[in-house]
Amino acid sequence: MLKKTFALLFLLVLYSILGYGQNISHYEKIVNTTTNKQKKLTALDSLLKRTYSKDTDAFIKYSLQYIDLAQELDSIELAAKKAMNLQYPLTNYANDPLNAITVINSVLARKYKIKDSLLLGGLYMKRGSANTKVDLKRAIEDYNVALENFSSKDTMNIADTYLFRGQAYSQMGKFVLAGEDFTRAYTMYEDSEEYDYMVYAQQGIISMFSMNGFHQKAKVERDALIEKMKSLGLNQFLSYEYYNQALDYKKMGNRDLEHKALLMAEKSFDQDNSNKSTYIGIHHGS
Numbered sequence: 291m292l293k294k295t296f297a298l299l300f301l302l303v304l305y306s307i308l309g310y311g312q313n314i315s316h317y318e319k320i321v322n323t324t325t326n327k328q329k330k331l332t333a334l335d336s337l338l339k340r341t342y343s344k345d346t347d348a349f350i351k352y353s354l355q356y357i358d359l360a361q362e363l364d365s366i367e368l369a370a371k372k373a374m375n376l377q378y379p380l381t382n383y384a385n386d387p388l389n390a391i392t393v394i395n396s397v398l399a400r401k402y403k404i405k406d407s408l409l410l411g412g413l414y415m416k417r418g419s420a421n422t423k424v425d426l427k428r429a430i431e432d433y434n435v436a437l438e439n440f441s442s443k444d445t446m447n448i449a450d451t452y453l454f455r456g457q458a459y460s461q462m463g464k465f466v467l468a469g470e471d472f473t474r475a476y477t478m479y480e481d482s483e484e485y486d487y488m489v490y491a492q493q494g495i496i497s498m499f500s501m502n503g504f505h506q507k508a509k510v511e512r513d514a515l516i517e518k519m520k521s522l523g524l525n526q527f528l529s530y531e532y533y534n535q536a537l538d539y540k541k542m543g544n545r546d547l548e549h550k551a552l553l554m555a556e557k558s559f560d561q562d563n564s565n566k567s568t569y570i571g572i573h574h575g576s
Contacts, residue, residue, distance in 0.1 A: 313340055314348075321355070331359050331368075338372070346383045350376065357393060366403035370413055373397045377416040387423040394420070408447060411440035415451050422458055429458045446487075449478035453491050460498050468498055485522050489515065496534070505538045526563035529555045533568050 317340070320333035334356040341348040353376040360369035373393050380390040394417045397404075404410045418432030433455035440448050456471030472494040479488035492515045499508035516531050518524075536551035555572050558564075 327359060327363055331356065331363065331365075334359065338375075342375075346379050350379055350384055353380075354393070357397070361396065361400070364403070366397065366400050367406060367409055370397050370404055370406075370409045374409070374412050374416045377420055381420045381423060387420040390420040391417055391424070407439060407441040408444050411436045411438075411444060411447060411451075414439060415447065415454065418451075418458070419454060422454075422461070426458050426462050430455060430462075433458065445478060445482055446484065449475045449482070449484075449487065449491075452478070453487070453494065456491075456494055460494065460501075465498055465502065469495055472498075485524055489519065489524060489527050492518075500534070500538055500541075503541075505542050508538055509535065525558065526560045529559040529564045529572070530568045532558060533571055 314337065317333045317336045321330055321337070324330050324333070334352050337352045338349060338356060341352060343349075353372050356372050357369045357376070360366070360372065373396075376393060377390045380393070381387040394413055398413055398417075401410060401413070404413075414432045414436035418429045418436060421429035421432055433451050436451045437448060440451070452471045453475040456468045456475060459465070459468035459471060472491050476488055476491035476495075479485070479491055492511065496508050496511045496515065499505070499511065512531055512535055516528060519527050519531070532551050532555035536548045536555060539545075539548035539551055552572055555568070559569055559572065
């Protein structure tokens with residue numbers, strides 16, 4: 291029975307792989323042969339859906355083709371969506387933030403065609419993210435313009451922009467402004483019950499204190515966050531906080547408390563949901 295089960299699973303995986311390859315070939319053929327531009331755009335969209343998170347190089351290639359064609363067809367909002375999706379892999383995977391900025395600029399050149407506040411604000415936010423790798427001052431300017439273009443209903447995008455701007459301010463050493471943005475983001479995430487993101491905002495404040503040697507302030511904020519996590523059942527984040535507290539104790543030269551914090555980190559580590567890099571740090575990095 292077990293052998294039959296494994297054989298069935300193997301066949302399912304094999305068919306899935308073969309089907310994926312056939313789908314790709316089918317849509318690539320349309321892209322390469324059709325003279326109907328709308329049909330080509332639809333085929334490129336199908337390729338993007340099939341390569342997203344599976345083949346980043348192909349996803350980047352098809353995205354660039356889609357954006358060019360969508361602009362040629364005067365479908366600027368469609369181009370905007372794909373330019374936003376392309377920013378992260380182009381900036382971080384391909385290590386080409388300047389190209390990501392260029393692509394977004396090409397869409398923003400016709401921003402008067404964009405009526406959706408989520409898209410217009412999103413383009414500036416995404417350009418800001420790319421600019422953090424190039425020019426932090428310009429990143430801040432982009433985040434400012436993003437906030438001006440989002441509407442009041444774009445709550446999560448506004449919160450994200452505050453979070454990202456806070457990170458940029460922190461990197462620039464503008465800690466008061468960074469703290470204000472992290473706090474804004476935290477409050478908006480909490481009000482919307484987006485607790486995972488709320489954690490990221492508070493971690494920004496804690497990291498800022500820790501990096502600048504304010505270890506006691508970092509501990510006070512971290513202890514409060516740990517209690518908040520426990521009350522909300524966000525146990526997957528606990529190990530990371532205990533591990534970072536251990537690192538702060540190490541910087542302070544308190545080996546005994548460092549060891550105790552590492553034990554807490556190990557004890558609270560969730561094999562299924564906690565960040566695997568935390569586990570590596572607990573056992574090898576401290």
